[in-house]
Structures are given as C-alpha cells and as structure tokens.
Amino acid sequence: MSDLEQFKTEIRSWLEENCPPEMRKPVRGDEDMCWGGRNFEFQSEAQKVWLERCAAKGYTVPDWPKEYGGAGLSPAETKIFRREMAKLGCRSPLSSFGIWMLGPALLKFGTEEQKVHYLNQIAHGEIRWCQGYSEPGSGSDLVSLQTFGDDKGDHWIVNGQKVWTSYADKADWIFCLVRTDKEDKYRGISFLLFDMETPGVSTKPIKLISGSSPFCETFFDDVKVPKDQIVGELNRGWDVAKYLLGHEREMISGGGLGDGSPSLGAKMTGAIGLNGLGMLDDQILRSELAQFDVDALAFRAMAEKFMDEMKAGKGHPAQPNMMKYSGTELNKQRHELVMSAGGSDALEWESEASRGGKKPREWLRTKANSIEGGTSEIMLNVISKRILELPDN
C-alpha cells in the first residue's frame, strides 16, 4: 500500500471514529456553521466536541504547519483529507475568516511571534475575526480609504469608519486597513490587527434586502492600537491587503460549488414533476437547468484544477479573480433558478413550510456575491489587465 493509500485509510477511520453523527448531516444554513470565538454559542455538544477533536489534531487547518496549529499535510494529503470528509458528509468543524483570509496573509507576511500567537488562536477557533476594508467613500476604489492612524510613538490612534464589515457585531478582533501616510495613495496604507473590545470601537448592523444583517458599519473613535499589531511593513499594507483579497476571492468563488449536490435539475423534480417521457414537466426550465448543470459541473472541475495548480505553485497569480467572477455569477444564476422552480412557494417569507423564507432570503443574499470582495466588473478589469495584458486607457 502506498503512503497516500495508507494515509487515506487512517483518515477514514479517524473520521469514522471521531465525527459525531449529528455533524454528518448536511448544513442547512448559517445556523449550522461553527464560527468559534469568545462569544460563540455552540448549537450542540456534538458541534463543540467536533471542533475540539479536529483542533487537537490540527484538522481545522490541515495544510498549515503543525507549530501554527495545523496538521502539516502535503497538498496531496490535504486533497485526500477533504475528499474523505466529503464522502462521509462531515461538516466543516470551523468556519472562519481567520482560516480563509487572515491566516494565509499571516503565513506570508507575519512575524514568527505573530504566526505562533494568532494562527494557533485561529486554528483552535478561539478568536473570531472580521475584515475592515471598505469605507463609505471607498468601495471598488478601495485604495482611496481615509481611516487614519495617527503615530503616537509606541501606538497609533485610529479614527474613521468602515462599512460592510461582515459579522463585526460578533467578531472578537478585526484586521483593518488604515492610512498611515496621507501623501502616498498606495504606499500610505498599513495593515493593523486590533481587539473589537478596545475603547472607541462601535458597530451598527445594516439591515439588508434579505431581512438579515450580516454586515455592519464599524466606527473608530480614538482607538489605541499598539505598534506590534501591524502585519508587514509600515505603509506597505496594500501588499498584504491584495494578497488577502486573492484568498477572499477564492473563498467567495466557492459559492459557485453550491451545496455539493451533483445536479440542480434533479433537485427540482419534486417541485415541477416529470412528464410521461420522464422529463421535467416544463421544457424551457428543463433546458435552463440542464444548461446550468453543465456550467456547474464544468466549474467544479475548474475549482479542482485551480486548487491543484495553486498548491503546486502553478497557475496565474491573478486566477482567483477569474474564479471569483465565474463562481459568483454561477451562484446568482443558481438561486434565480431555485426561485423560478419554486414558484409561489418560494415567495413565502415567514411561513414554517418555507423555513422562515430560506429560499427568497438566500436568493437575495447571493446578489451580494458579485459585489463583495470586488465586483464582477473589477474582476474583469483585473483579468483583462493582469492576465490578458490589455493596455490601459
């Protein structure tokens, strides 16, 4: 038996022994996800146990080095690990902006002390992070941000406002872009980390068209940030920010994979019914769903290729922008089709049958996919400039 086959057998038996049955049921929504953090209320004992067991083995971040809380798995082992998780239907033990966004940036730009300290906290789900990027006047033109950190010797005093801060009201710490030099547009930004309980930080949830409020406005009023809480060099935070954006875009592109089921059309047969030929009883919708299934399965292959290439150091560095563009457009289309197939049932906003309007709320939520983390139009700009090398106007 090869080493990888041996590994696969070991992982499989570990998962079978350690993943509680409740954690092998499909995730129904945000309420089933474990976000960790100081104030997180576990949905069940099983959810808590699953996180603890995974964290103890480094399996919340299997490909991170062991000294930072990972399991030190190779790309091939990580792929096997994720496949075995998927085969058994194991839920992800921990969902975390720390894992998806900040972690990779710390691994690349952090000091050794920062890595040991923050990465271990992230891996164990002890600290929940939020992202302070966008500002009211700085959306697509992010680099124009105005939140200012005034140098006071051993610390900065930060003043300003962020917006679209996901889960700021639930997060423990923030990674935040702050202007530390007003003269230099690109090089005057620093990447700071600070505790959301620091005096002067306040948040205000924004009510969205879906009725929920995952995003906040976040205000900084004379917030004191010690100098050792900077990642990367002073005034070079834009490099960290861009690198992290690549990971954020990669994360958002995952929406294109849906819930992992092989066919949206197959899921719609219950709602629409089949005709005598065994075909969906709405020919136009059938062809739209079939076209969608082709696109979704092709995108799934792309996602696998993208991950394999990134792990092997191949592929264009701007490729996450392509993934983000394609994945989010696909996800929006998926939910348009779900609404279309659902008919008037899918309009119910509060009934028990609709589980509190899950379909329409998710449909509305997905409209943000092609805006957050860089709009589709910005993605297309980046692809045309960095990959196709088309000239500037």
Add this chain to the structure above:
Amino acid sequence: MPLFLDDDQSMLQDSAHEFMRAEGPVSHFREFRDKNCKDGFSHGLWKQFAEMGFTGILVAEEDGGLGLGHVETGVVLEQIGRNLTPSPFLTTAVAGVAALNYAGSELKSQYLPGILSGDTVLGLAIDEKAKHRPDQIAMAAERSGNGFKLNGQKQFVIHGASADMLIVAARTSGSVGDADGLTLFAVPKDAANMDVDPVRLVDSAVAAHVKFDGVEVNADSVIGEVDQGSEVLDALLTAGRIGSASEMVGVGGGAMDITVDYLKERKQFGSPIGSFQALQHRAAHLYSEMEIARASVLKAQQLLDASADNAGLYVHVAKAKAASTANLAVREGVQMHGGVGMTDEYDIGLYMKRDRALSEFLGDANYHTSKVAELHGY
C-alpha cells in the same frame, strides 16, 4: 492525481505544439484548401503524425502502440485545433482506434499497422440524418450466407471518400431504439454496391454521403460481437466526443489569442481598442469561460483514463461546455475584429467555420446538455 498535465503529458504538449506550429499551421490549411485538394488533408503530414508517434497513442503496447489515454490524445488535438491543422487524426487514431481496440486479432492486424505508420485512414459512418441521433440508427445488416448484407445510408462521414475503411454502425436485430441489436462493421473502401459521394463542408473538410445498396461483408468484418455493438459504439463515440471537445478548446483558445493580439494592435480614437473597457470585459469573460471549458475537458479525460463511474457524465458536460465556449470565442472573435473579421485574409473566420463543424460532430451542445439532464433523471 492532480487536475493538470503531468511531466510526460507536458512534454507531449510541447512537442505537439512545436510540431503543429512548424508542420501544420494555418498557412498549411490554406494551402490545401486553395488547391481544392480532394482529401482536404495532406497524406505526407499524416505520415509525419505517425513518425511523431501520435497515431499510436490509443493503440495498446502489445499491438505496437503507446498504450496511452484520452488525456494524451486531447493534448495533441488541442494543438490541432489551435492551428486548424487538417488531418484524419480524430476519426482514425482516436475514435476509430477506440472501436478497433474491441476487434479480434485479425481485424486489428489488418488495420492497426497502417494507422501506426500513417498510411491508413478511417471514416465513421454513424449519422443517418442531419442531427446526431445514435439511438435512432436504422440502417439494416441482414445475415447473408457467411456474412451480412448492408442496406441504408449514412451522412457526415468525415474523410469518407479518402478512407481505406469505414466503421459502419448498423442494426442486426431488434428495432430502432433498442440497446441490443447493433453491430459495428469494418467495411473496406472497395466494397461493391457502396456509393460514396464526397461533399465539401463549410470548414473545407470533405465529408461523404454513403449509400449501401446490398453491400456484402463477411463475418470477419464485425468489430466486437454481433448484436453487442453498443459497447463498441459507446467507446467510439466517447473517444470522438471528448477528442472533438479538446480540439474545440484548441479552436476557441486559438481564436481568443489572435483576437486578444488584435485588440492590442488595432487603434481607433487614437488608442488600441483593447484599452476600451467595453471590449476588455468581453475578452475577460471569454478567458474565464475558456479556462472552465478546458478544465471540464481534462476532468473528463482523467476520469475516462481511470475508468471512473462518472466519466460518461463528464464527457457530456465537456462536449457541451467546450462547444458553447468555443462558439462564444469565435463569435466574439469575429465581432471584435470588426470589418476585417469578415475577410478571408484574416484567420479568425476560419476558426469560426471549423468550430461550427466540430460542434456538430457526434452531437452538438444541445444534444449533450440534454444527456446531462437525462443522466440526472429529469
């Protein structure tokens, strides 16, 4: 196995790239088109394909081939697509060999050596109407003496008039639509009562309408088993479909590249037109779709080579996605070239014509999209 080419496959890609660029570029295609060549391809180039080892990729090692898989034929076909290289590679060394691999030793020894040496050309007589409907094959093969007598007609038989042998799908029992009862025959070009009528297509390839009016073949010409031809036909169709998907990725990728180059060169309003966001966004969208199409094709090929259960599904996905994406590439290509895109002088229109023929070959995007729905039970 990671979803990208391994080192050996990358080396094959490099050599196929160099070979097509040097020996079979678009100018080669134009040359054969313009002299109105009756075959539509160069026999000399076909011999060179064999010298490169390309024609033996799917032939088993014990039969003198390389014993490689669909990833490798795809690597060659993508380069063929990029260069519009005319050749009988897809019908002969890919789909044809996939069927012959089911044949007995006598048929194999009759045809494989000629394919390995680049002397033999095969045609595929599958379609009977303008649209690809392999489950509606009606052509009859009745037992007659020690063999069979074929009656019916086929069309869209690419290289049919140049082929040394036609692989003919016919019904030996049962009725139209049955899974059992199909048989595949190897019919030599000089068979009596077979009328081969060549016709040039929009992409300058030559296909044939073939009439079988009591064509007698002996029992040795059966590929595989009588009445059990579905499996052989599936292998042929699968190889041909995924192969044409690779070629379409090449056609689409080639069309995209010359279009992006044109966007950088052509100036209007004092600037390269590629600096205009209206065109940048369309080019970037096309790039994204091409990447996804290429990934879906490679995924299907890897699954086929690993004999995975869901390989069949992914072949339909790949053919559908490659067809719709290559079509997008050539349509956007002609439009973004503007007026010169309509001229014969520029290559982009040639890509549009080739794409149209390839997407129709062994089932268009609609056919394969519908199959994806069928396989998922809707």
